[in-house]
Amino acid sequence: MNQRHDSRLALLLWLSLGAWICGNAQAQAQATQVTFEVTVPPGTPADAELWLSGNHAALGNWNGAGVKLTRSPEGHYTASVPLPAGTSLEYKVTRGAWGTVEKDAEGRELPNRTLRVGGKPERISVPVARWADSPGAPPPPAPSTVTGNVRYLRDVASRYLPRKRDIIVWLPPDYDANAKRRYPVLYMHDGQNLMDAATSFSGEWHVDETASQLVRSGEVEPLIIVGVYNTEDRFAEYTPVRDNGEYAQLGGGSADAYGRFLVEELKPLVDKTFRTRTDAPSTGLVGSSLGGLVTMHLGLTRSDTFRRLGVMSPSVFWAHRDIVSRVKALKKKPASRIWVDIGTGESHGSQETVEDAALLRDALVAKGWVPGKDLRYLEVPGAVHNEGAWADRFDDVLRFLYPAAPSRP
Numbered sequence: 001m002n003q004r005h006d007s008r009l010a011l012l013l014w015l016s017l018g019a020w021i022c023g024n025a026q027a028q029a030q031a032t033q034v035t036f037e038v039t040v041p042p043g044t045p046a047d048a049e050l051w052l053s054g055n056h057a058a059l060g061n062w063n064g065a066g067v068k069l070t071r072s073p074e075g076h077y078t079a080s081v082p083l084p085a086g087t088s089l090e091y092k093v094t095r096g097a098w099g100t101v102e103k104d105a106e107g108r109e110l111p112n113r114t115l116r117v118g119g120k121p122e123r124i125s126v127p128v129a130r131w132a133d134s135p136g137a138p139p140p141p142a143p144s145t146v147t148g149n150v151r152y153l154r155d156v157a158s159r160y161l162p163r164k165r166d167i168i169v170w171l172p173p174d175y176d177a178n179a180k181r182r183y184p185v186l187y188m189h190d191g192q193n194l195m196d197a198a199t200s201f202s203g204e205w206h207v208d209e210t211a212s213q214l215v216r217s218g219e220v221e222p223l224i225i226v227g228v229y230n231t232e233d234r235f236a237e238y239t240p241v242r243d244n245g246e247y248a249q250l251g252g253g254s255a256d257a258y259g260r261f262l263v264e265e266l267k268p269l270v271d272k273t274f275r276t277r278t279d280a281p282s283t284g285l286v287g288s289s290l291g292g293l294v295t296m297h298l299g300l301t302r303s304d305t306f307r308r309l310g311v312m313s314p315s316v317f318w319a320h321r322d323i324v325s326r327v328k329a330l331k332k333k334p335a336s337r338i339w340v341d342i343g344t345g346e347s348h349g350s351q352e353t354v355e356d357a358a359l360l361r362d363a364l365v366a367k368g369w370v371p372g373k374d375l376r377y378l379e380v381p382g383a384v385h386n387e388g389a390w391a392d393r394f395d396d397v398l399r400f401l402y403p404a405a406p407s408r409p
Helices: 003-029 207-216 255-273 290-301 318-328 354-366 387-401
Strands: 031-039 051-054 077-084 088-094 113-116 122-127 149-156 165-171 185-188 224-228 283-288 308-312 337-343 375-380
Touching: 149 255, 165 207, 165 255, 185 255, 207 224, 207 387, 224 255, 255 290, 283 290, 283 387, 290 308, 290 318, 308 387, 318 354, 337 354, 337 387, 354 375, 375 387
Parallel strands: 031 122, 185 224, 185 283, 283 308, 308 337, 337 375
Antiparallel strands: 031 077, 051 088, 088 113, 149 165, 165 224
């Protein structure tokens, strides 16, 4: 190789290295280092592992064990997390699962801790007063808010998933009186957050009250709603693939196994236990955040079972927008009815953004879905990424996916 080639190669390497350094510095400049310092109550086991869990992917998207804290010799626990400036963070401290989440001094539920991330590094002091499993008289249980005709399937096991889970089933108002009628079915993820404040960890969707009102008013056809509780494996079960980039430490990739549980084990159990319409056009799937992601994924891979899809605030960002690539790779458009939504306030508090949701919409339209016909896309002004926001628009989701049949003249 002559000197001229050597010089050109050196120049290219220098330019590439410079571009990498500048890009890396720019990415770091856009993130703020937030250090959390947690103090624990007396009686906390000396070998306890502490975790932060919150509404951002860097904190595990509420999986119960997002960021592990490091114990200092003085008994404090710390973790430093880079977060985008402007993030509206909500979080809590756990010892690895929601059964060990922090409580107030009397053992009552705490509201989510909140933080608006600024542009400069900051240190946050987090005193924990008590754990959910602390010894002593337990606090009185939160009152149940379930309404209507609700049944439970307890400790449902699976050959495909490691943990048992509960299932909550809401039946329409005329279910017992109309013994010959069969009903369409809507399956929903994160079942403990749907109908009961006593089981929800951050607010409920009021699915039971909303469905009852819409069915009674004739706006929605009578249906059965099946809430599938999540487990500690939520991250794995709600993601189609592992992320090999920024979120690689969070794992993932068990959505197909979760789909087998829903289709091959839970649905046959529900169809056997209740008077359902078993065909795919009568069967829906709804979820939010990672639940929206797995809904879209299973809507593509299991369209032989699920044809009505509610994709709310979907985590399109996961694995470099893998779900958008999957839509683009479709060989044939399923005959599915799809709702996709996003809040304009989510971009400041989570990884779910309007831009990503619009990319998913555009990919669906390119494959043949028609807005206003079999696709509804909604951007909700100011809506953030939490149960309250999803509860506010769940009525519109039901109206679109399960409209009442036109009355006959």
